[in-house]
Amino acid sequence: METPEALRDRLLARFPGASIELVPNGSPSAQVSFRIGPAALREVACFLRDDAELALDQCSNVTGLDVPDREVVETVKESQPGAPGGPPVVTERKQTRLQPGHLEVVYHLYSVARRQGPVILRARTGNRTDAVTLPSLTPVWRSCEFQEREVFDLFGVVFEGHPDLRRILMWDAFVGHPMRKDYVEPDDYEWEPTPHGDVLAKARRHYPSAAAPGAVQPSP
Amino acid sequence: MMLPDPAATGLARVRKIEGDALGLRTPAFAPTEGAGDLLEVSLGPHHPSTHGVFRMDVVLDGERIVRLKPVFGYLHRNHEKLGEATSYLGSMPYTDRLDYLNSMTNNWAYALAVEKLAGIPVTERAEYVRVVLAELSRLLNHTCLAGFLMQDCGCSGTPLMYAFREREKILDLFESLSGSRMMCNVQRFGGCRVDPSAEWLAATRRLVDGYGAFLDEFEALLSGNEIVMARTQGVGRLPAALAVNAGITGPMLRASGVGHDLRKVDGYGVYPRFNFRVPIGRDGDVYDRYMVRMLEMRESIAILDQALRDLPGGPILDPKAKQRGLRPKAGEAYGRIEGPKGEIGFFLVSDGTGNPTRYRVRAPSFVNLTVLEDLCLGHTVADAVIILGSIDIVLGEVDR
């Protein structure tokens, strides 16, 4: 199979307007991936599937990723005109900026016919709240059907063109997307004999009278 | 005694899914002309043949299935979320509980993914031991599957009893090696936690030598049985093109005639050193899926033979390989192996801390269920039950 760089160039040549970039991978696995803009995702996917050399006929794995909003502290240098004739006065100021997070969907593609792979596609949503729509690849690979439903259920990515986008693992009336990093679990804590860490914090909330509920024996 | 082709029964194809690029989805069937009311039945989540807490919402025209919607999530126990809150080592025992019949292969797939992510080499002896354990696990899984499938066909427990009789023999081996019957937790990053002793290897050899006789008896009981053939042949046909596109892997894909086996394709571990064949079916029906597994077991016996013969000495686990407090460099890795049910993969994303920031399980039986509706449409409830049985699902893995 061609190198990722060659494939990227070929894709760029085939889809000139599309946003296609190579995402490096720092781990020894060196499985690099392609980040594709949502606009061209479906066409690129179809091309990858139907291209005779690649023949990526199987989408093995579909994953969601949650990159939460992050506060970035950055230093801003401001230069103001100083005293006339003198050098400008440069003041450094730290400011925090909210870097909006996003949701990402990762597709692992393999070729059963040519026994090669993986080619990894990624697509990103605009943010984590309102612009969470991505094109569905279910019409390209049936194997995405349930896995995209799962990503919708647990991460909240809305797949456009999915034939049956409903919750799959949680019940229909459920609100929220549990696999997101900021998901808060329902507080169903009642009594735990061996609490520590987060559980201990919960225990303290529930039993404020017991300063540090340790491994306690139930009262007879 | 075969059902006629659904197309010939007056069930017309009525609906085409929009945007279906390949036209591979089997459209829903319309009920026969002049049929009475349709019956909606919910098979599961408590049902003897759903292999756990799985549910199929079916719409029946008489006994014929007009629509079938699988409903998941009754065993969704947040495996992936827990994996992101647990250290790399701490997730290993959790993987035992994914496909709880095959903790050995789950362990291996997870270890492989972490080894890829952190660049950990595996010792030679451990590679062989992994093969031995994985093939024993495959024997166990396929044996149990055949038993459960025949139970679904309406046997009064006999094949299942024989299957579990053999399963107990394999479990005894697992238990004497790892300390647990089902939740073995054997693999570690870079090798195995335990080193099989000479006695253990001898016991395994005895089991492997006797397994062929068991398979012969089991096949005498069932494979040539006219009722089994009538029930399973021609039921739930899966065409190869749909199988590949729908991400079907493992014996189910091979039963459809695609000779795709990750042991050959990826050649992970030391599999390229072994001489074995990949049986494939032609019709992709329930009988083929059953028979492919029976034949695969015979190949597993051949692999076990060679692995036990060639097992090298040396350390089982590299003492330098870090287990506790492993912090791989930021990056990601997808590792997959040929599990007994198909491609089991782990996708791990590290941000350089002690926990993975994304821990994803690519569960074969979950993806294999994609085509359940396609296989069942036009068949009867009794067929749906054995079709589900032949897909070989384990809910721990489907719902995670």
Added chain:
Amino acid sequence: MLGKGLLQGLAVTAKNLVGSYHDPARYVTQEYPEVPPKLPEAYRNFPFLVSETADDPMGTLRCVACQICEKECPPQCIYIEKSKDKKPDATGKPQIYPAVFAIDTAVCMSCQICVEVCPFDAIKMDQEFAIAATDRFGGLLLNREQLAKPNAYYHQIHPTEAAEVDARLAAERRAAEEKARLAAAAKAAPKAAAPASAAMSPTRTAPAPTAAVPPPAPPPSSP
């Protein structure tokens, strides 16, 4: 011919029916309550705490309340509170001990990671499995007293492993003593009058049994 497969199947079940009366391979039932299961040495169910002696289990726990197992336990079923004071351990060195050590067997998944990570060989896996209870909290939460079992019991259930552990511990102790002796000798060297450090320290009589001779098996302490 139609029926051949059916007859073959009938023959198989008939063979098993007859075989169940004379062939042990075709009659595999182990009548559990009467015939106790043959547990392999490696079998593990729930952890227990190793104490050096059976007489004073609380005084001779190997556990030093380092809390590594509590932190590493995947389902977080261990709870430890450190003691405020120190007690001498087996080698006489003052150590912190667990004031509270509880394992919730209603949560434990028998994964053995606590055993693997314990640097002091203080926690091992028990083989007791017949522990059904009618009361979840009273019966399944095991405290320090219920968890402590003597080293001899450990030898009884995992002989090979226990022998290795004891050998290793003895070697470590010898090395420590050697080191201490050398240090003492180095300190004593200027005072030439110091007698040979034969009488090292009378308190350090290691109670650990040697690896070669397992101690007589006492009755297992009831859980």
Added chain:
Amino acid sequence: MILAVAPASPADAWLERAPLLLRDALTGWLPDALRPWVSALLSIAVILGVFGLLFAYMTLAERKLLGRMQNRPGPNRTGPFGLLQPFADAIKALTKEDIVPRAADRVLHFLAPVVLVALSLLGLAVIPFGRNLVAVELEAAVLYFFAAGAATELSIFMAGWASRNKYSLLAAMRALAQLISYEVPLLLSVVPVVVVAGSLSTTGIVAAQGGWAAGIWPHWHALTPWGFSAFAVFMIAALAESNRSPFDLPEAESELIAGHLTEYSGFKYALFFMAEYLGMAALSAMAVTLFLGGWQAPLGLLEFVPSYAWFGVKLLLLLLGFIWIRATFPRLRIDQLTRLSWKFLVPLALVNLLNGGFWAATADWSGPAAAVRWLVSALLVVVPFVALARSLAAGYGPRTYRYAPS
């Protein structure tokens, strides 16, 4: 053995006459007007007692034999060797809460098991359990038996319908299909027996099977070509009629939970259970009567054993066959079930009618002609069997498998 010296006629043996003697002893002191009534009641009580016990121990035998075929002992701790297991189950079942679903038809829901048990018992009235041991002597006993038996499937339909449960409803539909399909071969397989024996009375049919050819080959119908074929068809249809594996479609556990029984608990469920075994026993008893010579001994030498013992032995063997089959086979599908009946059993039974007629018409052939008679009859069985089996099995069979090129 007391009877080692056989009396002139086995019918006069003391053990042979013991049941009748006992009855006479019990009823002898009664006025003549009462005597037939009391003896009828006595027969009912005996049939209920014997078949009640038979039911109890059939369940145990089934569990134990199934266990043995599956390499395990089965129930063995309730009483010595588990012999009290059926009684523990009975106590449990009788004291269990009885639940009637709110939506169910209460009357039908209650009637179904009662009717089923009553009808299963009715058939036993005309079975000759031994020489002179028949509760009701009827001219048209065979007709009566099958009329009573046909109604059992109806009560299964009642149960399925009354439960207002979708699984039960599916089971009810299956039961109807099964009923209609298998009554036909069941009855057709009996017709040649009636033709050959020239009687509709069960005692007459048993009497027709008395004696031995060459002193060793009993004149049982099952031991003639046409009889064997009829016997096989009868047994297969009997399996289906009593809803036993591989025809247990209405109760198909792996598909329909418990089918028509899904909504039944406690003693009503126990009644269904009982009816299944009683029905099985009744059909087996009929098979023994029609094809296996009833209470006749297999060899003249063995006539000293009382006739009812022979009947019991044959009945038990057939019942064991039911258990053996249950332990081995998977279940058929509903369309295969009906196809097996209409495309295989019914044609086979129809040809067999001809065969039976031929046999009856050639009753006086002897010498070399007898050999021709046997040959023709055998051909009339084998040829249709092969042809029908081939058409039934068309489209499936063992397959050969390939391996992927590596």
Added chain:
Amino acid sequence: MSDAPTAASVPGPISAEERDELRRHGILLTSVQELYNWGRSHSVWPLNFGLACCAIEMIAASMAKFDIARFGSEVFRPSPRQADLIIVSGTVTKKMAPHVVRLWNQMPEPKYCIAMGACAISGGPFKQGYNVLKGIDRYIPVDIYIPGCPPRPEALLHGLVELQEKIRQQPLRGPDAPRHLRSDLPCDATVPELGATDIEPPFSPDVWKPPTLVRPDKA
């Protein structure tokens, strides 16, 4: 169930004299009780109901090597109407919990519940999960808890023997009488409903009484 029944609804506990009196007059009472308890303890038919990993060991317990049939319990009934025992074998998720409780309600009395394995008892290793019920005893009265992950089949057999013993010891009258003979106890368990984030109610106060916290040093 330590709270005493209210005097109005059931006859109070039998005093020792009363019991003696009864014994003197009616051997029948005790013998009926014994017969009844013997019968139902030897005929415990489990519901054919599995949830997760433990279900495989439950199946294994009914297979040849362990053979639960020896205790008369191999009759795994698929319909709750005919079952006496529900073995909650595996993780009960919140999505599944209403179904489990409904199955329990569909079973006729007398009925028993075994919580098999860590997950059924407390949520086990998965109890920190958002979709995992932290113990089936929040809704269903559990008779026997079998810890283990999963418990060996022998442990299940041991639990069954314990259950049989418990049944045999049950007096038919008085405060320790089995649930189905006491009119003061609710006959149906509360079936939770699937809410927006959790199941509601999170536990049934009739059944679930978590222990009060007592610090060991203050106890």
